[in-house]
Amino acid sequence: MNSLSEKHLLTIVKKSGIGILILDKNLNIVLANSWIIKSSGFKEKSLIGASFLAVFPELKDTRTFKSVELCLEYSQYSILTHTLNPFPFPLYDNEKNREIGKRIYQYLHIIPISIEDETDQFCMIQISDVSQQVVREKLLREKMTLANQREIEAQKASQAKTDFLASMSHEIRTPLNAILGMTDTLNETDLTEEQQEYLTVLRNSGKALFNIINDILDLSRIESGKLEMEHIHFSIRDLMSETVSLFYMKAKAKGIDVQFQIDEEISESIAGDSTRLQQVLINLLSNAMKFTEKGNIFVNTLLCEDKKNLRISVEDTGIGIPSEKLNSIFESFTQVDSSTTRKYGGTGLGLTITKKLIQLMGGEISVVSHVGVGSKFSFEIPYEGFIKRNSGIHQHWLNLELPNPENFPSCNILLAEDSEENIFIIKTFFRKYPIDISIAYNGKEALAKFKSQKFDIILMDMQMPEMDGLEATREIRKIEVANQIRASDSVPIIAISANVQKEDISKSFLAGITSYLPKPVRKQEILKLMYFYLAL
Numbered sequence: 001m002n003s004l005s006e007k008h009l010l011t012i013v014k015k016s017g018i019g020i021l022i023l024d025k026n027l028n029i030v031l032a033n034s035w036i037i038k039s040s041g042f043k044e045k046s047l048i049g050a051s052f053l054a055v056f057p058e059l060k061d062t063r064t065f066k067s068v069e070l071c072l073e074y075s076q077y078s079i080l081t082h083t084l085n086p087f088p089f090p091l092y093d094n095e096k097n098r099e100i101g102k103r104i105y106q107y108l109h110i111i112p113i114s115i116e117d118e119t120d121q122f123c124m125i126q127i128s129d130v131s132q133q134v135v136r137e138k139l140l141r142e143k144m145t146l147a148n149q150r151e152i153e154a155q156k157a158s159q160a161k162t163d164f165l166a167s168m169s170h171e172i173r174t175p176l177n178a179i180l181g182m183t184d185t186l187n188e189t190d191l192t193e194e195q196q197e198y199l200t201v202l203r204n205s206g207k208a209l210f211n212i213i214n215d216i217l218d219l220s221r222i223e224s225g226k227l228e229m230e231h232i233h234f235s236i237r238d239l240m241s242e243t244v245s246l247f248y249m250k251a252k253a254k255g256i257d258v259q260f261q262i263d264e265e266i267s268e269s270i271a272g273d274s275t276r277l278q279q280v281l282i283n284l285l286s287n288a289m290k291f292t293e294k295g296n297i298f299v300n301t302l303l304c305e306d307k308k309n310l311r312i313s314v315e316d317t318g319i320g321i322p323s324e325k326l327n328s329i330f331e332s333f334t335q336v337d338s339s340t341t342r343k344y345g346g347t348g349l350g351l352t353i354t355k356k357l358i359q360l361m362g363g364e365i366s367v368v369s370h371v372g373v374g375s376k377f378s379f380e381i382p383y384e385g386f387i388k389r390n391s392g393i394h395q396h397w398l399n400l401e402l403p404n405p406e407n408f409p410s411c412n413i414l415l416a417e418d419s420e421e422n423i424f425i426i427k428t429f430f431r432k433y434p435i436d437i438s439i440a441y442n443g444k445e446a447l448a449k450f451k452s453q454k455f456d457i458i459l460m461d462m463q464m465p466e467m468d469g470l471e472a473t474r475e476i477r478k479i480e481v482a483n484q485i486r487a488s489d490s491v492p493i494i495a496i497s498a499n500v501q502k503e504d505i506s507k508s509f510l511a512g513i514t515s516y517l518p519k520p521v522r523k524q525e526i527l528k529l530m531y532f533y534l535a536l
């Protein structure tokens with residue numbers, strides 16, 4: 001036998017695993033297969049020949065019935081998915097569900113059937129049970145909703161953590177600023193050797209706390225995406241020599257040799273974020289210094305072969321890092337072993353920040369290390385070299401030699417600051433210097449004083465009540481413009497602010513400040529900067 005007989009075909013249709021219902025042009029049922037009979041619970045006899053609407057009266061005026069009519073009248077093929085009408089027919093997958101009225105989810109194909117040489121149309125309704133799919137989809141959707149909710153909650157929690165860390169660090173910096181400032185001042189008074197020792201501990205602990213807070217603030221800023229990279233031109237040689245020289249004293253005390261070398265091919269001036277690069281170098285050099293007891297530390301800067309990247313490495317002959325720890329040291333709050341904090345201090349944040357900063361610069365960091373031999377941290381960052389103009393003409397104010405207090409230019413300054421504590425600290429800084437200080441407790445007072453007196457320099461706190469430093473600066477510059485005062489004769493305004501974010505700094509410059517000092521203000525820094533303007 002090589003073809004199926006009508007009987008065969010009829011049996012196949014009747015035994016099919018989906019429901020098949022065939023209607024004639026008068027909407028009478030001509031065929032209902034076993035699946036339909038079983039799921040509907042009707043007897044075959046009561047179905048065959050019966051009118052479709054007599055068997056399924058609830059379908060009158062429904063989409064399903066409309067589709068059947070369109071099928072018979074215009075030979076239109078329709079698919080009715082379970083999403084619009086999940087249960088068109090009263091069909092059940094078992095007796096129990098029939099009793100409780102729990103229908104199966106249905107997916108319908110309504111198919112026009114025309115038979116050769118016959119004018120009459122038939123309509124075949126195919127019904128698939130999609131209950132399992134629907135349940136699975138529902139579960140999946142629920143899971144996805146839950147996962148989305150969790151993600152939103154996690155993001156909110158992480159943002160809250162970041163904001164909390166940022167504001168806490170900010171709040172802690174202000175009183176710490178006072179502590180560090182006062183230790184500087186106290187250090188200049190007559191102290192016994194014992195007192196001097198205590199003060200050194202106080203200063204070092206204060207500085208360590210300050211560094212930790214800065215690390216936390218930096219990390220929270222990086223994680224919240226608030227840290228923007230700068231793209232300025234700077235001398236990599238100056239930066240390297242300034243940074244490495246910060247460690248000379250300590251290295252000398254430990255008997256370690258610190259050296260650096262820069263590939264001659266590297267331009268005098270390169271583009272990038274010098275502050276962040278210095279931060280990376282300081283982190284790596286501090287670690288190298290901390291974990292090295294003898295030998296040397298070597299910082300090498302090379303131009304990669306493609307001349308598109310700089311490769312900077314910091315190599316030491318220190319205790320080294322076990323190979324199984326090499327990956328985890330870049331994670332937050334990770335140290336090689338728990339005794340590290342006790343013995344060497346630190347928070348385990350330095351390398352996390354270092355890695356993230358390098359990634360923000362478009363680079364990557366790696367480490368090679370052998371226990372007892374030493375470690376080599378290397379990173380590559382994009383290189384853009386320029387020929388430096390005006391090199392060496394200007395001296396950076398931080399490199400100025402401060403004269404003795406009695407030789408410091410006598411001057412009249414306006415200090416706009418609302419915190420009594422900060423006023424006190426700055427006054428103690430200037431105690432031995434011929435500096436006259438007028439105080440303004442807010443921007444309005446500063447403006448009034450500026451109108452009535454001439455000042456050599458204005459120190460302007462940026463956060464003040466009533467009128468803040470930004471507005472006061474803008475007003476002062478307006479008055480100068482109105483009085484046709486030349487830019488070179490305008491009063492230098494040094495902004496002092498705890499907000500060290502780039503946006504805040506650029507806003508201050510736009511308002512007309514001349515220079516910017518971050519809090520906590522250090523005595524040497526503020527005096528050098530003032531001297532820079534006074535000695536001009």
Ligand code: ADP
Nearest residue numbers: 287288291320329335336346347348349350351
């Ligand atoms: P920490 O504040 O503890 O120094 P880091 O993130 O900078 O935090 O470093 C994480 C850990 O990696 C350190 O605690 C130390 O165990 C290890 N480590 C980092 N640099 C060196 C190095 N140059 N030599 C040996 N161990 C190092």
